[in-house]
Amino acid sequence: MRKKIFVFLLVAFILMFALLIVTSARKAKTPTISVCVSDSWWGSSRDPDLQAAVIREMEKKIGIKIKAIIPPNSQYKQKVGLLLNSGDKPDVFRAFQAMNFVPSYAAQGHIIPLDDYIKKSPLASAVDPKVYDYIKIGGKTYFIPFNKPTTKFLWLRKDKADKFGVKLSSTPTTEEFYREMKKMTSDKNTIPFCFPKFIDNFQFFYNSFGVYANIYPKAGKYVDGFNTPEAKEALLYIKKLYDEGIWDKVFITNENNKMRENLFKGIAACDIDYYNRYSYYIDNSSKANAETDFLPLYKLVGPRGEGGNLNEAIQDAWVITNTCKNPDAAFKFIEQETFNPQIRQVTAIGVKGLHYAPDDKGYAQPRDVAKATGYSMNPQFLFASFPDFSDKGFKWDPKILKSLPRQIQIAKETLNHVGPCYAAPAGRSDKYDQVVLSLKQKREETASKIVLGSASVEQAFSDYANYWKSIDGDKILVELNR
Amino acid sequence: MKKINNKIKNSFGRKVFVVFNGILLFCICLVFIVPLWNVLITSVAKDQDVLGNVYLIVPKSFSLKQYSRILQSGYFKSFVRSIIIATIGTMFSMTITLPAGYTLAQKNLVGRNLFMNLIIITMIFDVGLVPFYVVVRMYGLINTYFALVIPVGLSTFNLILIKNFISSIPDSLIESARIDGANELIILIKIIIPVSIPIIAAITLFYFIQYWNRYIEVVMFIHDNTKTTLQVLLRTLMFESESATTGAESVYDNFKMAIMVMGMLPVLVLYPFIQRYFISGIMLGSIKG
Missing domain, CATH: 1.10.3720.10 (MetI-like)
Structure with a gap:
């Protein structure tokens, strides 16, 4: 009897031991990576339970365990900066304003080059090489673009245009824009042109005057594109719009959402925004009882025939940090999120049945729990993302469906008016890497002083020239051109 | 027995002071109360009543949505x-x-x-x-x-x-x-x-x-x-x-x-x-x- 019990216990022990080994082996096979993205991303809902559902869905589909770091969108850049500088780096994070920050992160050694991974990946290498060319640091690629290259242009409310007799083509000249928009200044309740506080959006107007307000390669040599007669001409044009009441007088305090609200509520007649905002404006103007059509003005053609939309190129990008212990898994995560339609759909609009569910007629509608934290079923991701979403597994609401063909047309047309865009030439000059952000700040300060009238063009540019001398700007150019 | 008059004799100047003081203090109170009142009534207003650059003083609607x-x-x-x-x-x-x-x-x-x-x-x-x-x-x-x-x-x-x-x-x-x-x-x-x-x-x-x-x-x-x-x-x-x-x-x-x-x-x-x-x-x- 004792022998039987002993054998039974031995077998049970061996079985449990084997089970333990198998379980731990399975666990060991599932790599874990830490991912830092702001709270607006994880299925577009801020609800922690819904975000957890998105993470579970991704883990299941990609086969990687995700340790999520989810800061609020408004503090995201500060949090990333803190994590990088404190050495507590996540394995993967989404770099905002990639054109400026990816070169900076690379120059500081925070992120690793991904060329080898891109070469090996059929999905990542299928992307148009021009996309990667936007940001090359020492000939290497350190990022995977989060979305397709993105552009901004002007959106004009049709009801306001009709009311004031504003007649503008989709590519008017700067003079036409000034003359026609001036007609709206007689109405004290309308802001003819609403603009956000972000001065780097001035580049849309600079394009019309052949200006690229940064250090950029011109005829093979790096030059300062800001301190030029053309830039002064462009700023005087903006100042004219501002002084004569066309440009929003309080633009310097406008957040993007304030500007958008002004437009879809009908407080403003025109604004500057992303190419894929058509459905958004149609939907929100309807909700605000101010429904109208929205006309795109892709570019303003300047006095010398130049112009183009505001090319933000790579707005956000995925990057892998130099402390990542499993870059293969990190790249797999990025690759699947960016190029796999099933996964991108989950991260863009959430999980079916949790974030959204079909109504009686079978149209997908957001659920109340998701709506409470700002979720809306928005088709923007269809245009912005790389994959083709032919099999979405749901039907759009008829209102959205109605606006989609026009949005598709606009998304195609904007590609015919793409403005210039150059990445910051990081990693070539230590001095430049140190001053790149303060130089940007100085340019924006100079531009805003001129437009707001706190300094004349001469004074502001003289101040800029002094600053340029103080940072040894000419030496920076020599180093960059070496 | 003669009644003692405890009232302080109010001169004209004092009356004017009291009135102006009251008005001033009332205005100071309003500076603090009006924004709080606006916050409260805007929070219970319906969407259509807060569209545009409106500053609500009089409640237009009530909703706890x-x-x-x-x-x-x-x-x-x-x-x-x-x-x-x-x-x-x-x-x-x-x-x-x-x-x-x-x-x-x-x-x-x-x-x-x-x-x-x-x-x-x-x-x-x-x-x-x-x-x-x-x-x-x-x-x-x-x-x-x-x-x-x-x-x-x-x-x-x-x-x-x-x-x-x-x-x-x-x-x-x-x-x-x-x-x-x-x-x-x-x-x-x-x-x-x-x-x-x-x-x-x-x-x-x-x-x-x-x-x-x-x-x-x-x-x-x-x-x-x-x-x-x-x-x-x-x-x-x-x-x-x-x-x-x-x-x-x-x-x-x-x-x-x-x-x-x-x-x-x-x-x-x-x-x-x-x-x-x-x-x-x-x-x-x-x-x-």
Whole structure:
């Protein structure tokens, strides 16, 4: 009897031991990576339970365990900066304003080059090489673009245009824009042109005057594109719009959402925004009882025939940090999120049945729990993302469906008016890497002083020239051109 | 019997003064009341009544939809977390601030000035967020609630107020307790605390408000958003439509105002009960340097 019990216990022990080994082996096979993205991303809902559902869905589909770091969108850049500088780096994070920050992160050694991974990946290498060319640091690629290259242009409310007799083509000249928009200044309740506080959006107007307000390669040599007669001409044009009441007088305090609200509520007649905002404006103007059509003005053609939309190129990008212990898994995560339609759909609009569910007629509608934290079923991701979403597994609401063909047309047309865009030439000059952000700040300060009238063009540019001398700007150019 | 006239004879000038004084004080009251009134009625207004650049003074509609939306967004969970953190944090802070204040109030403490100077230095020089984060991380507190309590447990300002108040307590009171055989702990508990109730109430409120409103430390030290506090949730809701890429639902003013009401509600409820200590406590603490 004792022998039987002993054998039974031995077998049970061996079985449990084997089970333990198998379980731990399975666990060991599932790599874990830490991912830092702001709270607006994880299925577009801020609800922690819904975000957890998105993470579970991704883990299941990609086969990687995700340790999520989810800061609020408004503090995201500060949090990333803190994590990088404190050495507590996540394995993967989404770099905002990639054109400026990816070169900076690379120059500081925070992120690793991904060329080898891109070469090996059929999905990542299928992307148009021009996309990667936007940001090359020492000939290497350190990022995977989060979305397709993105552009901004002007959106004009049709009801306001009709009311004031504003007649503008989709590519008017700067003079036409000034003359026609001036007609709206007689109405004290309308802001003819609403603009956000972000001065780097001035580049849309600079394009019309052949200006690229940064250090950029011109005829093979790096030059300062800001301190030029053309830039002064462009700023005087903006100042004219501002002084004569066309440009929003309080633009310097406008957040993007304030500007958008002004437009879809009908407080403003025109604004500057992303190419894929058509459905958004149609939907929100309807909700605000101010429904109208929205006309795109892709570019303003300047006095010398130049112009183009505001090319933000790579707005956000995925990057892998130099402390990542499993870059293969990190790249797999990025690759699947960016190029796999099933996964991108989950991260863009959430999980079916949790974030959204079909109504009686079978149209997908957001659920109340998701709506409470700002979720809306928005088709923007269809245009912005790389994959083709032919099999979405749901039907759009008829209102959205109605606006989609026009949005598709606009998304195609904007590609015919793409403005210039150059990445910051990081990693070539230590001095430049140190001053790149303060130089940007100085340019924006100079531009805003001129437009707001706190300094004349001469004074502001003289101040800029002094600053340029103080940072040894000419030496920076020599180093960059070496 | 002749009646005594107790009324002060009002001259014309005094009457004019009283009228103008009343008008002035009424206007000053309005400056504070009107924005609060606007916040309240905007928070219960319907969407169509807050569109455009309107400033509501007269209620146009009544709807609790925005409050219901906030309650659906995980408000209660965040609220409970905030209450727990603020309560435990306040208790922890008081537990270290009071003995520290009592110790520094001892006139015969060796190196008292040095300690005080070292403490005051932290009010003037801020180490910055990165070194702060590194220290918190070294102690393994990142992504734990301890990170929101321990590193910020002692406020120099509050410590100085308490120390000053205790210094103003007559030495004879403490001496007599010592003669009766009381040790320092007994003196603190049985003598100092009972006579320091006003300052303790004020500092408790200070600490509670500090913990309640804490934002940047929560964002920086907590990675997991199931652990964030009410202030982070409310700010997130307020700015949710700011994201450029997601095209989140737009936030109207009624929702923003409802968020404000929900955010200030607990402190608003607490404040009237201890406000009398609030003012007197600060005045008492500021008498002696």
